[in-house]
Amino acid sequence: MKISPTQYFGNLSLLLDLEAEAEKREAVREQTRLSPLEAEASGNSLIQLVIREEGYGLGGHFLLGFGKRNENLSLPWTRFGVGSPVIVTEENRSSSNTENGWRGIVSSIRRDAIQVAINQFIETETERPTFRIDRATDEIARFRQRQAMELARGASGGSRFEVLRDVLIGAVGPVFEKIEPIQPINKNLNQSQIDAVQFALSAEDIAIIHGPPGTGKTTTLVELIAQITRKGQSVLAVASSNLAVDNLLERLIAAGEHAIRLGHPARVTPELREHTLDLLVEKHPDVKIANKLTRDAYALRGQAERYTRAKPEPGARQAMRQESKDMLREARKIEEQITTGILSKARIVCATATGLDRDRLEGKYFDWCIMDEASQSTEPAAWIPIQYAQRLVLAGDHFQLPPTIISSEAVKGGFDISLMERLLTNIGPSISRRLDVQYRMHHDIMSFSSDVFYENSLQADESVRTALLTDLPAVTDSPLTNCPVHFIDTAGASYDEETEPNGDSRLNPLEAELVIKKVNELIEAGVSADMIAVISPYSAQVRYLRERLPEIEIDSVDGFQGREKEVVIVSLVRSNREGEVGFLSDTRRMNVALTRARRKLIVIGDSATITSHGFYQRMVNYFESIGAYHSVWEE
Numbered sequence: 037m038k039i040s041p042t043q044y045f046g047n048l049s050l051l052l053d054l055e056a057e058a059e060k061r062e063a064v065r066e067q068t069r070l071s072p073l074e075a076e077a078s079g080n081s082l083i084q085l086v087i088r089e090e091g092y093g094l095g096g097h098f099l100l101g102f103g104k105r106n107e108n109l110s111l112p113w114t115r116f117g118v119g120s121p122v123i124v125t126e127e128n129r130s131s132s133n134t135e136n137g138w139r140g141i142v143s144s145i146r147r148d149a150i151q152v153a154i155n156q157f158i159e160t161e162t163e164r165p166t167f168r169i170d171r172a173t174d175e176i177a178r179f180r181q182r183q184a185m186e187l188a189r190g191a192s193g194g195s196r197f198e199v200l201r202d203v204l205i206g207a208v209g210p211v212f213e214k215i216e217p218i219q220p221i222n223k224n225l226n227q228s229q230i231d232a233v234q235f236a237l238s239a240e241d242i243a244i245i246h247g248p249p250g251t252g253k254t255t256t257l258v259e260l261i262a263q264i265t266r267k268g269q270s271v272l273a274v275a276s277s278n279l280a281v282d283n284l285l286e287r288l289i290a291a292g293e294h295a296i297r298l299g300h301p302a303r304v305t306p307e308l309r310e311h312t313l314d315l316l317v318e319k320h321p322d323v324k325i326a327n328k329l330t331r332d333a334y335a336l337r338g339q340a341e342r343y344t345r346a347k348p349e350p351g352a353r354q355a356m357r358q359e360s361k362d363m364l365r366e367a368r369k370i371e372e373q374i375t376t377g378i379l380s381k382a383r384i385v386c387a388t389a390t391g392l393d394r395d396r397l398e399g400k401y402f403d404w405c406i407m408d409e410a411s412q413s414t415e416p417a418a419w420i421p422i423q424y425a426q427r428l429v430l431a432g433d434h435f436q437l438p439p440t441i442i443s444s445e446a447v448k449g450g451f452d453i454s455l456m457e458r459l460l461t462n463i464g465p466s467i468s469r470r471l472d473v474q475y476r477m478h479h480d481i482m483s484f485s486s487d488v489f490y491e492n493s494l495q496a497d498e499s500v501r502t503a504l505l506t507d508l509p510a511v512t513d514s515p516l517t518n519c520p521v522h523f524i525d526t527a528g529a530s531y532d533e534e535t536e537p538n539g540d541s542r543l544n545p546l547e548a549e550l551v552i553k554k555v556n557e558l559i560e561a562g563v564s565a566d567m568i569a570v571i572s573p574y575s576a577q578v579r580y581l582r583e584r585l586p587e588i589e590i591d592s593v594d595g596f597q598g599r600e601k602e603v604v605i606v607s608l609v610r611s612n613r614e615g616e617v618g619f620l621s622d623t624r625r626m627n628v629a630l631t632r633a634r635r636k637l638i639v640i641g642d643s644a645t646i647t648s649h650g651f652y653q654r655m656v657n658y659f660e661s662i663g664a665y666h667s668v669w670e671e
């Protein structure tokens with residue numbers, strides 16, 4: 037039975053609302069059950085901050101730099117990252133005025149300071165105010181998702197958007213032209229990459245490029261974009277994270293392509309900021325007028341707020357505030373005209389999917405939309421860029437991290453299933469091409485995931501197939517460095533897991549000590565600290581290890597998606613008599629953890645606990661088959 041667009045997007049909107057409600061409940065729960073100090077320790081808040089710096093950016097955004105009053109103090113560990121939506125509130129402000137605070141976006145973060153971009157003046161009640169910053173739900177992104185779905189639902193009149201929508205919701209089948217051979221621009225592509233590009237170019241509506249770990253998905257997308265632009269066509273290249281967008285942009289520039297990056301320059305890797313739309317606008321000769329208007333508005337507003345001994349004329353302060361607003365409005369108008377002119381000439385535009393502003397892109401359409409990390413994006417987010425494109429290519433790996441969803445009700449409704457995964461399930465492999473040569477890891481590190489997730493189809497390129505730590509300069513030969521995989525079984529050694537105090541995450545202190553021991557052994561063998569990473573599925577274990585190994589990169593599985601290191605140590609944490617694996621049951625997450633290492637993978641876990649799950653029984657059997665199994669009693 038075919039579903040109508042009204043039913044389809046009505047259901048998606050319901051799931052989006054369920055997730056929004058769950059996020060708000062979680063935020064309220066955090067604020068009510070935790071004291072300010074506990075909230076800061078959780079990583080979701082920063083307290084007792086003062087404004088150290090003030091400035092302004094494109095379009096009247098005000099940039100506020102916050103730090104601890106004592107400038108010698110560093111900020112504590114935080115979950116904030118560049119691009120995180122936040123709410124800034126004045127501490128001790130009267131409760132009637134603190135319900136919403138000031139919404140903003142983290143534009144940069146350093147050891148001792150965090151900068152937030154907001155679009156309005158902060159007016160404080162006290163002379164020496166202190167501030168609190170809390171993580172916030174991204175209501176702008178949610179609005180854009182709802183707006184895009186409503187436009188898709190109502191698309192009609194035989195428009196291209198209507199046709200593409202009907203293909204994507206399953207009302208009609210996708211169409212492909214005859215596959216035509218290409219002359220690769222990058223002469224180093226392997227055959228599966230060439231096949232994927234040729235297949236994508238044959239799509240009239242939608243094609244999928246399935247890129248397992250280390251198979252050169254970004255390299256393939258750069259080739260595809262280059263082939264498209266050689267035909268005189270335009271591309272909107274998007275991903276769900278700023279990091280992935282910057283990675284694609286960097287590779288495009290290295291390949292000689294001219295691309296524009298949408299998004300605040302502070303969210304972009306410093307080396308790439310000159311390619312952002314904002315900085316291109318700033319270089320335009322006409323922007324000097326807008327900048328002067330903005331500076332004058334800022335000064336006038338400051339004058340209106342400044343204390344003076346002489347009582348001002350009635351209404352004078354309000355008049356100055358209004359004049360400053362008028363100046364900012366005129367500055368924005370000039371900037372919008374410059375922006376429209378630059379975008380109209382752009383052949384390649386790169387952005388996060390939810391960062392696409394319809395006001396900025398009004399009237400701009402692209403021949404192709406290429407979506408990286410498509411398997412990590414919720415479907416409503418995917419519809420934002422789709423509305424601007426004639427054809428769509430989704431790239432990713434649905435056997436790695438899925439979208440992160442809080443609402444269990446939304447998960448039951450399938451909200452954690454990306455558009456890419458749904459299309460592969462409903463239409464099948466005929467809509468996709470899989471890359472099959474990986475350039476990251478030793479054959480033995482690769483083989484388990486290849487067998488379990490990819491029908492044993494992956495091949496290790498000769499450049500990495502037998503690469504070991506001992507091949508690196510200054511690394512000494514030892515049992516730890518001359519083999520690619522090491523599993524340490526803690527069964528029977530009472531390495532019991534614990535629940536984090538004042539939290540619900542898990543940690544395993546004895547397992548953490550074993551991680552530290554292995555890190556020290558690696559460093560003594562000549563492996564530098566920057567070659568080593570530690571991954572754990574549990575945030576409490578991550579925090580515990582960060583305090584003890586500050587020189588080593590330590591992160592959650594989600595935080596290490598798309599990354600790689602010469603050595604990766606995976607701490608599984610779970611160790612209990614009931615055989616409960618909890619979070620570990622998400623085997624796609626473990627697929628990510630097991631495929632980040634290039635030359636050495638060390639996994640530490642309790643086989644008696646984890647093998648209650650079939651995936652981990654299979655994993656332990658594999659480790660035994662390649663001689664990688666070791667008991668903690670050998671340590």
